[in-house]
Amino acid sequence: MDRFDLLHKLAVENDNKLILLIMDGLGDFPMETGGLTALEAADTPNLDRMATEGSTGFNIPVRRGIAPGSGPAHLGLFGYDPLQFDVGRGVLSALGIDFDLQPRDLAARGNFATVDKDGIITDRRAGRIPTELGAKLARKLQEGTSLPGYEIFVLPEKEYRFVFILRGEGLSEALSETDPLQTGKLPLPVLPLDDSSEAKHSAELVNDWVKQARALLKDERPANSVNLRGFAMDPALRQFPEIYKLRAAAIAQYPMYRGVSKLVGMDVQPSGKSIADEFSVLESIWEQYDFFFLHVKPTDSRGEDGNFEAKVKIIEEVDAQLPRLLALQPSVVVITGDHSTPAAMRSHSWHPVPLLFWGQFAMPDDVKSFGERAVSHGYLGHLHSTDIMPLLMAHAGRLERFGA
């Protein structure tokens, strides 16, 4: 039986409320031999109390050894195996700029590039032009290109990156990319990757647009060309509220997380600017939903910066908000990260992420604090991120018995 069919079949509605609190990039690694992780170093009386009262363990995002991007990592937390449900790069890029992607839009990640007089790529990132110049050039392409019968969106991302979206009928994502992925080569034409008329037609449209874009940019320096990668459409995922029979709200401030939540059908809330704001939003919508996904970004950002102390402070800031969350009397609270972002590594890593289940039926274990070494002794052991939602549902009395 399909996993979602099973969960949907067993899911029942009740009044219990569920919170999934994600501190992005929570997992950590000591900065020096014999040192503590950020989570171990942080002063977290509330997390430690919840760890004492509840169950702890580790969450493995995607698979052992895999350091995931935020898109696949969050799909896993929502119960969608990221190796099974592949959200293309173009869609993630569109979500990452808060673009309101429609089911039939074709999205791609665009790069400004430098080519020589023969059209050969000399810099795939156009010297990493400043974001302001990237935005100006994206506007130029937005205003100067057209494809009859189709709407075009050219939206700046960061530096040399932009998002290209084509809107209209009969589009396909089965397209090859223009970027040869190395310098010294000519860009490639976009080719259809299957025999459908949609793929053929989409390839023609995109090649036409690329030609127009390059003509418009030819006198710019250094960004005198473009490449498109990762053509993708909304993967039409089975919707989260339907699978789990939950009215689901997402509280997140960063576009990517708002976007992924929207892809799975959660109601994405206006979520303020600060961590405290997010808890205020939680309070304000408490009566209207059953499930609350609360996303805290700066743990990851400070990890990416390599700023251990700042990461510690963010964790302490979240901890200080937890009494507000508990005052709402949720049935079950899960606290973890989507992946690890050790400040010592300044990047996402594969390290399993500390995981905490708190609620009436969360088995208390011997663990009295929330940290990497402590939860190694926890009752939950190591589980895949896709197991978190079924466990959350179970702890809230929302899954019926399987079989007689």
Place this chain on the structure above:
Amino acid sequence: MDRFDLLHKLAVENDNKLILLIMDGLGDFPMETGGLTALEAADTPNLDRMATEGSTGFNIPVRRGIAPGSGPAHLGLFGYDPLQFDVGRGVLSALGIDFDLQPRDLAARGNFATVDKDGIITDRRAGRIPTELGAKLARKLQEGTSLPGYEIFVLPEKEYRFVFILRGEGLSEALSETDPLQTGKLPLPVLPLDDSSEAKHSAELVNDWVKQARALLKDERPANSVNLRGFAMDPALRQFPEIYKLRAAAIAQYPMYRGVSKLVGMDVQPSGKSIADEFSVLESIWEQYDFFFLHVKPTDSRGEDGNFEAKVKIIEEVDAQLPRLLALQPSVVVITGDHSTPAAMRSHSWHPVPLLFWGQFAMPDDVKSFGERAVSHGYLGHLHSTDIMPLLMAHAGRLERFGA
């Protein structure tokens, strides 16, 4: 996405070197109530220091509860799920005698047997004839049988066992076996198991050979017949160096391990006679490879003998060599076994195998020694043997991020 496709896609090359040190049958069980395991009893200052500095846990070979043979257990360690990649018994037998198996060879495991005057099997193992007699009879079959257009190899294994290999064009492994697996029955004819002309032709060839072999043996006592089992060809496994982008060397003294390493495409080294010899080989080839599989056999042999003290001594002998290994400054070292061989059981068992990851990004846990009870508290928890290679790659910075 296929697992190997994913790993290959994420794999990158760098200068970091990886060591997978396998003490065969390492996992153990106390000889008496309240006793220690061999690994716990052994005096292992170097292993204990590495456990203190690194991460520990358990490696589950194949699946929970399954006691594997050496072939499937090693495939798992190399990342090949042994339930998915089935290396047939004939191939394992050929590898086990160091036979240089070619891609189109058809191999089978042969047994000398005793039959009565009506051809009914009275002893499937011919009274477990001595190895010397088995070798003499194998030579007799080698010299006295022929199949036009094909090369035949009949090579002694141990006691009543031999390996039969047929070399030539158009062979198939889709063949039934001659051994009815009980006495009091007639041997079975070999039948093709699919509709291919290769299977039909192979069945005819093998039946012809079996007839010749039995005719040659009819006056021998007790080994007056043969049976063939486990017809198999090289499974043409996707090659390890290609999947992981690693220059890979195998240091192993026993044919089976050399053979499995060769099947997956490692460069198998002349590996000396002693444990110290193997570490000398490691030193001598250090600059030429990225990945080193180092296989120590006697831990398993002493376990099979039921000789607890001798198993302890072997573990101590390996521990004493570890400073030589660390002096090479590897990036990551994994130490574990392919399965458990408790001296108390004198056989392979299903018990999970202590596992140690050592390296810059191996999270130190609370575990200060390398032994079954100690690593139960480790940061790695229980993982499947097939997860070891992805984790090794990750710890060496050789896997890129998955998705955006």
